[in-house]
Amino acid sequence: MTAIDMNPPIGHIESPGPPRPSRRSLIRLFFGDFAASCLTVLTAALLISMIPAVNWAVFDAVWTTDDPSACREGGACWAYIAAKFRFIIFGVYPPQEQWRPLLVMGLVLAMILASLSPRLWGTRLVYAWVVAVAAMLVLMWGGVFGMTAVSTSNWGGLPVTLLLALLSLGLGFPFAVFLALGRRSVLPVPRLLSVITIELVRGLPLVGLLFVASILLPLLLPAGWSIDKLGRTLAALTVFAAAYLAEVIRGGLQGVPAGQIEAARALGIPSWKAVWHIVLPQALQKVIPPLTNTAIVMVKNTSLVLIVGVFDMLSASRVAATDPAWPSPYVESYVFVAMIYFLICFGISNYARWLESRVQARSYR
Amino acid sequence: MTDHPSCAIEISGLDKWYGNFQVLKNIDLSVAPGERIVVCGPSGSGKSTLIRCINRLEEHQGGSIAVNGISLNDSLKNLDAIRREVGMVFQHFNLFPHLTVRENCALPQILSRGKRRKEAEEMAMHFLTKVRIPEQANKFPGQLSGGQQQRVAIARALCMTPKIMLFDEPTSALDPEMVKEVLDTMVALAEEGMTMIVVTHEMGFARRVADRVVFMETGEIVEADKPTAFFDTPRHARTKNFLASIMH
Numbered sequence: 001m002t003a004i005d006m007n008p009p010i011g012h013i014e015s016p017g018p019p020r021p022s023r024r025s026l027i028r029l030f031f032g033d034f035a036a037s038c039l040t041v042l043t044a045a046l047l048i049s050m051i052p053a054v055n056w057a058v059f060d061a062v063w064t065t066d067d068p069s070a071c072r073e074g075g076a077c078w079a080y081i082a083a084k085f086r087f088i089i090f091g092v093y094p095p096q097e098q099w100r101p102l103l104v105m106g107l108v109l110a111m112i113l114a115s116l117s118p119r120l121w122g123t124r125l126v127y128a129w130v131v132a133v134a135a136m137l138v139l140m141w142g143g144v145f146g147m148t149a150v151s152t153s154n155w156g157g158l159p160v161t162l163l164l165a166l167l168s169l170g171l172g173f174p175f176a177v178f179l180a181l182g183r184r185s186v187l188p189v190p191r192l193l194s195v196i197t198i199e200l201v202r203g204l205p206l207v208g209l210l211f212v213a214s215i216l217l218p219l220l221l222p223a224g225w226s227i228d229k230l231g232r233t234l235a236a237l238t239v240f241a242a243a244y245l246a247e248v249i250r251g252g253l254q255g256v257p258a259g260q261i262e263a264a265r266a267l268g269i270p271s272w273k274a275v276w277h278i279v280l281p282q283a284l285q286k287v288i289p290p291l292t293n294t295a296i297v298m299v300k301n302t303s304l305v306l307i308v309g310v311f312d313m314l315s316a317s318r319v320a321a322t323d324p325a326w327p328s329p330y331v332e333s334y335v336f337v338a339m340i341y342f343l344i345c346f347g348i349s350n351y352a353r354w355l356e357s358r359v360q361a362r363s364y365r
Numbered sequence: 366m367t368d369h370p371s372c373a374i375e376i377s378g379l380d381k382w383y384g385n386f387q388v389l390k391n392i393d394l395s396v397a398p399g400e401r402i403v404v405c406g407p408s409g410s411g412k413s414t415l416i417r418c419i420n421r422l423e424e425h426q427g428g429s430i431a432v433n434g435i436s437l438n439d440s441l442k443n444l445d446a447i448r449r450e451v452g453m454v455f456q457h458f459n460l461f462p463h464l465t466v467r468e469n470c471a472l473p474q475i476l477s478r479g480k481r482r483k484e485a486e487e488m489a490m491h492f493l494t495k496v497r498i499p500e501q502a503n504k505f506p507g508q509l510s511g512g513q514q515q516r517v518a519i520a521r522a523l524c525m526t527p528k529i530m531l532f533d534e535p536t537s538a539l540d541p542e543m544v545k546e547v548l549d550t551m552v553a554l555a556e557e558g559m560t561m562i563v564v565t566h567e568m569g570f571a572r573r574v575a576d577r578v579v580f581m582e583t584g585e586i587v588e589a590d591k592p593t594a595f596f597d598t599p600r601h602a603r604t605k606n607f608l609a610s611i612m613h
Contacts, residue, residue: 262422263459267525268448268477277476281463 057335068326080329081336084320088336091156091316097148101159104136108162116351118358129170136163152230156311158340160230164302164312165344167234169295172241179246181275184253194246201243206304209236214308233310241298248290252283285359292352296345303341313337373398373433373529373560374419380427381414388414389425390584398528401561403571403592406581407607412564413456415581416531419562420451433528452522456534458514460506460521466493467502470521477525485524492520496550512543516550523554530554532563566611572596580604 030040060075064082071077081088090098111132115125140159143149182194201209213236214229221227227235256279264274284291306315317333372395379392388411396402404412417423419430421437421444430437432447460469470489474480480488493499496516498509506514515535522530532551536544548570555561555574565571571578571592578595580588580603588595588604599605 257459259455259457259459260461263453263455263461264473265422266420266448266451266453266455267473267521268445269473270477273476277472278461282461285463 071327071329076335077326077329077332080326080332083326084317084323084333087157087320088313088317088333089157091160091311091313091319092154093156093159094148094150094154097142097150100139100142100147100150101155101157104139104159105162107132107136107139108166118355133167133170152228153311155230157316158313160311161299161302161313164234164237164305164310165299168237168241168302169245169298171234171238172245172298175238175242176245176249177280179242180249180253183246183250198243198246201239202247206236206240206301207307209240210304210308212236229308230310233305233308237298237302237305240301241294244294244297245291248287248294249283251290252285252287253279255286256282288352288356288359292349295352296348299344299348300341313340372396372431373400374562375431376415376419376428378428379415379418379425379430381411381418381423381425388584389418392428392584392586394579394586394589396529396560396562399558399560400576401555401559401574402563402577402579403575404562404564404579404581405566405568405571405607406587407610409583410581411584412581413533416453416533416562416564419531420448420453422453449525450527451529451531452525452527453531454515454518454522454533454535456538458506458511458518458538460514460518462506465503465505466498466509466517469506469517470524473521474524488524489520492523493517495523496520510543511539512546515539515543515547519547519550519554529560529562532561532565534564534566536565536567568596568611580607582607 029036031037056074057076061078062071062075063078065071065079066083068080068083071080086095086098090101093101111129114120114128138144139147140155140163141149141152179194179198182190183198185191185194204212210233213232217227217232260278260282261274264278265271269278302312303314305312306318309315311319314337317337318330321328321330321333374394374396376392376394379389380387381389392415394402394415404415406412414423418425419432419437433450435443435446435450437443437447460466461472464472467486467489470492471482471485474485474488475482490499490502493502496519498513498516498520501509501513501517506517509517519535535551536547539547544567548567551561551563551570552574563570563575575592577589578592579586580595580599580601582603588599588601590600595604596608599608
């Protein structure tokens with residue numbers, strides 16, 4: 001190193017750098033004015049008030065025991081979760097066949113991982129999903145390839161939650177696109193049909209729709225016709241998802257400038273191709289955050305199916321908690337199920353944020 | 366088109382209304398093959414609407430338009446044929462922001478002409494080279510400057526091998542330092558004999574390139590003449606006023 005190298009460039013002025021936070025400014029941060037002081041005191045009070053809950057969940061908790069009576073102390077009974085884990089996850093699915101729903105969940109996870117990168121999005125991935133979902137249903141049903149048949153009334157737990165969420169969103173999405181396009185159509189008939197469908201479904205609570213699907217629909221069907229209860233529930237969830245997704249997608253469609261369609265028309269691109277290749281991709285990119293929101297809401301909405309007697313994860317956990325051998329561990333059940341829901345929804349939300357930043361980074365300055 | 370009609374564009378008695386407001390009043394204009402027309406006029410004079418009627422981005426209510434002998438009527442087949450003949454460049458570029466520059470040029474060929482991808486991409490690179498930005502092919506429009514985006518838009522239109530090019534204020538949305546690169550591209554195109562109608566306020570471009578300058582005001586063609594005559598000895602008072610106002 002030579003002395004010349006160490007000379008600062010001409011015109012360079014030594015910068016003092018940003019001011020460092022001092023101890024005084026930390027005090028000012030917490031007790032700078034009346035509002036800050038109030039917030040600090042409130043936060044401290046809140047933290048102190050949580051001490052019993054932490055004690056219950058961690059320090060007084062019973063983690064492992066084979067003896068349910070050991071759980072009568074006043075701490076959380078996590079041993080109960082360990083004992084009922086299989087039941088909460090798989091419901092009343094025959095225990096010796098539980099490798100099948102396990103495989104289904106593995107398949108779901110693998111397919112989701114394979115679909116994460118937009119680079120792989122295309123018709124091939126759609127076909128892969130169709131095949132994978134068919135395989136999942138065959139695995140659950142059985143009755144072929146030497147697997148014993150398991151009727152849908154015996155399906156339960158997390159696989160049912162996952163299948164309902166995936167299928168209602170997956171089947172609802174194409175419907176939603178048509179409804180959204182229909183609602184913006186200049187042709188009166190598709191527009192009217194779309195408006196009626198969307199407003200009718202959005203005007204009903206999901207619980208109402210589920211009752212209609214599970215109780216009214218079988219009465220209305222001609223004699224001899226019957227659709228599986230799980231299938232009817234799925235239909236209600238799909239229609240519900242479609243109506244909400246449609247409104248989100250419509251918002252995206254409205255955000256695509258008119259100039260895009262004009263350019264496509266001037267280039268002679270047929271209008272439906274322009275919608276598919278030019279308008280829809282841009283519309284969907286614009287609504288990633290509200291689409292994520294709807295997806296998360298739909299995952300959690302699947303828990304409502306318990307009121308029509310479909311045995312999803314939440315139902316399974318409630319049934320598990322009725323075991324008289326254990327001292328009513330409802331809170332533990334709900335905390336455990338809540339954690340699973342949280343993991344799923346937090347995953348979706350993080351993925352969506354990544355997707356959005358990726359889209360923004362490449363398209364806009 | 367193998368035969369050469371005497372007129373590339375024949376507009377006669379064109380009327381257009383927005384509601385009760387008449388934007389175009391009895392417009393007559395014929396453009397010969399290879400001719401370069403510059404249309405100017407104050408904002409709201411109907412000049413953009415006029416060229417947007419030619420490829421039916423706007424519908425007209427009276428009069429007739431024919432492009433290379435194909436008349437613009439309710440026949441979708443004719444409209445399709447006309448859009449094949451006519452390329453358009455917009456004020457705000459209207460590139461597809463979700464596609465790379467190369468895709469912007471290639472996809473329309475695939476969607477509207479049914480070309481194979483390889484062929485379309487070769488064509489895209491050919492015209493991107495021609496507008497001197499082949500190195501930007503893999504970028505997205507949002508990553509380019511305004512001038513570069515407009516040159517991509519020109520390349521995209523040229524990829525459809527149009528016989529006529531319409532330019533709707535192609536430099537109005539650009540920063541001043543980028544106007545020249547776009548105008549240079551347009552001059553090069555003009556020198557190759559492309560039939561062009563250019564709506565612009567760039568009077569230097571008009572003087573240099575135009576065969577005829579058309580001045581419009583309140584939906585009418587006030588004056589149309591060769592650039593030298595138009596700029597040096599305008600006949601109408603309205604033209605003189607307009608020229609005085611834009612020359613400062």
